[in-house]
Amino acid sequence: QVQLVQSGAEVKKPGASVKVSCKASGYTFTSYGISWVRQAPGQGLEWMGWISAYNGNTNYAQKLQGRVTMTTDTSTSTAYMELRSLRSDDTAVYYCARVRGLTGPFDYWGQGTLVTVSS
Amino acid sequence: DIQMTQSPSTLSASVGDRVTITCRASQSISSWLAWYQQKPGKAPKLLIYKASSLESGVPSRFSGSGSGTEFTLTISSLQPDDFATYYCQQYNSYVWTFGQGTKVEIK
Numbered sequence: 107q108v109q110l111v112q113s114g115a116e117v118k119k120p121g122a123s124v125k126v127s128c129k130a131s132g133y134t135f136t137s138y139g140i141s142w143v144r145q146a147p148g149q150g151l152e153w154m155g156w157i158s159a160y161n162g163n164t165n166y167a168q169k170l171q172g173r174v175t176m177t178t179d180t181s182t183s184t185a186y187m188e189l190r191s192l193r194s195d196d197t198a199v200y201y202c203a204r205v206r207g208l209t210g211p212f213d214y215w216g217q218g219t220l221v222t223v224s225s
Numbered sequence: 226d227i228q229m230t231q232s233p234s235t236l237s238a239s240v241g242d243r244v245t246i247t248c249r250a251s252q253s254i255s256s257w258l259a260w261y262q263q264k265p266g267k268a269p270k271l272l273i274y275k276a277s278s279l280e281s282g283v284p285s286r287f288s289g290s291g292s293g294t295e296f297t298l299t300i301s302s303l304q305p306d307d308f309a310t311y312y313c314q315q316y317n318s319y320v321w322t323f324g325q326g327t328k329v330e331i332k
Contacts, residue, residue: 141321143269151261151269151312151323165319168226201268209319211259213280215268 108132110202110216117222118192125188126219128202135183136160139205141212142176142187144198152198156205157185192223227251227315231324237332244300246327248313253293259314260289260298262307263326269312273298303329 113127128140142154155166157176164176175188185202200219203212228251238244248258256276261269271280273289276296286301300307308331313324 143323150326151263151314153321153323156319156321203268206274209316211271211274211314211316212261212269212321213271213274215270218268 108204108214110204110214112200112202112216112219115220115222117224120193120223120225122192122223123188123190124192124221125186126200126202126221128185128187128216130159130183130185130204133204135178136180139208140176140178140185141203141205142174143201143203143212145201145218146195146198149198154187154200159185189221192221194223197221197223226320227254227317227322229313229315229322229324231311231313231327233327234325235328235330237330238303239332240303240305242303242332244303244307244329246298246311246313246329248291248296248298248324250294250296250315254315254317256292257315257317258289258291258296259316260287261312261314262309263312264309272311300329 109131111129136159139158141156157164159178173190177186202216204214206213230249232247258276260273263269272283277289288299310326310328312326315322
């Protein structure tokens with residue numbers, strides 16, 4: 107069965123960086139893209155970006171351009187999301203999700219990783 | 226960027242009620258629209274894709290309709306398990322956008 111398992115919760119200081127991992131299993135990793143979505147406490151879902159696990163192509167949300175980098179390691183079927191220059195409003199649960207087809211809906215999700223930014 | 230607007234933001238309903246949630250896109254997205262259900266502390270779950278296609282394993286009381294800029298999610302007879310927050314999402318050309326969400330509460 108398809109599973110996306112994310113790394114554990116993180117606490118970071120403002121200005122620091124965080125790197126969240128998402129290990130995929132149960133399907134051919136390079137046949138699907140991965141998107142990252144975050145959700146601030148009590149708020150809605152915000153799409154952060156997408157990476158093709160096939161060739162590493164990326165597309166990031168405009169508001170995060172320059173602060174976010176998404177990568178994959180095909181040898182371990184793992185996707186990564188790094189966010190730099192953290193601010194308090196980056197405090198959120200971060201989800202990875204599998205993209206159905208080339209640019210379709212998100213059919214499987216990780217369990218979420220809480221990132222807390224606090225001095 | 227394409228903006229997605231859901232209404233209402235909150236909906237109070239009783240078990241057995243028919244419930245409709247609307248989602249509007251700022252420009253035409255054809256039928257590239259999905260609906261998700263999210264419960265507190267859980268990841269979202271895909272319910273509907275391509276505006277009206279029911280995801281495998283999702284109860285048939287959920288249905289979606291619409292194309293272009295106006296879409297609806299209907300729950301034909303609300304069940305206790307359906308009290309949750311629902312999000313629409315457009316997907317087009319490697320950019321995805323969510324609506325702000327509709328919370329379905331117990332009346």
